[in-house]
Amino acid sequence: MSIWKRLTRIFRSRTNRDAGDIEALKEKLDESYRSQLALLQQVRRGVADVATSRKRVELQITQLNQQGAQLDAAARTAVANGNDDAARAALTRKVTLDKAVADLTAQHAGLKTEEDRLEDSARQIQVQIEQFRLRKDTLSARHTAAAARSEINSATTGISSQMGEVGQAVKAAEQRTRELEAHADAVDELVREGIITGPGHDPHSTEAFDEQFDSLSSTTDVDRQLDALKSGISTGDEHGQDKV
Incomplete structure (x- = not known):
């Protein structure tokens, strides 16, 4: 009490x-x-x-x-x-x-x-x-x-x-609302830039939109790692040619 x-x-x-x-x-x-x-x-x-x-x-x-x-x-x-x-x-x-x-x-x-x-x-x-x-x-x-x-x-x-x-409850709700608004603004910006497809393009479900958004960060990581591998291979080839 x-x-x-x-x-x-x-x-x-x-x-x-x-x-x-x-x-x-x-x-x-x-x-x-x-x-x-x-x-x-x-x-x-x-x-x-x-x-x-x-x-x-x-x-x-x-x-x-x-x-x-x-x-x-x-x-x-x-x-x-x-x-x-x-x-x-x-x-x-x-x-x-x-x-x-x-x-x-x-x-x-x-x-x-x-x-x-x-x-x-x-x-x-x-x-x-x-x-x-x-x-x-x-x-x-x-x-x-x-x-x-x-x-x-x-x-x-x-x-x-x-x-x-x-x-206190109002402050928490306001904080959550700002987070949701920021999330929505980010999604709108990605849709406008054509990076992801908006949920309205799927007539049956919004799962495709959610998957695209969730995989966005992982796709970026894969591209970054691939660029790193290409850079490493290119550097190795150049060293090999110098030795010859």
Whole structure:
């Protein structure tokens, strides 16, 4: 295994492990966000319950005030008629209702205070949740961008390495192509000079052309050796004539 492949495997292993850790963190953040939303809903339900109780108390206070007004009117009528006992009874019931109204008014004030406190808590929680959501989404976006950039860098590095190997192959192909072109140019020149016959003259096969080209160098060697023999014989004859 090459060093590059080892480094690539190590890098991918670490990247996968880091990606797993990030995904686990994102899941925890999402779970925390859901928990905060559930808390907000719980606080809002509390606000609604307190508001309902407050309105119920308001209704009771209104009803008791109406009854107190009726008792007051009855007491006035009894006094006008000279019936003090009836007036006293009406006023006694009115005093009892007034105490109940006072108690309900105190409860109403407490409920209103609790309602305001819960509403303020709900607003604060909502602001915190919104800030948390923005940070969570920003982190997720940054992670996505970082992962994409890492993939691009990895791909770019891989492409650069592969291009180096491809470059070597291209150089070898270019070298081989130049050799073939030189071979073809040499053959074309020999055909033009009539030293060998082109392959197009053989309607059945190109073997004759290949044999002519292969035998060209050997034929030249034979001619050279024959010239050398003739030269040697000629030189020997001349020496023999001198001796005579």
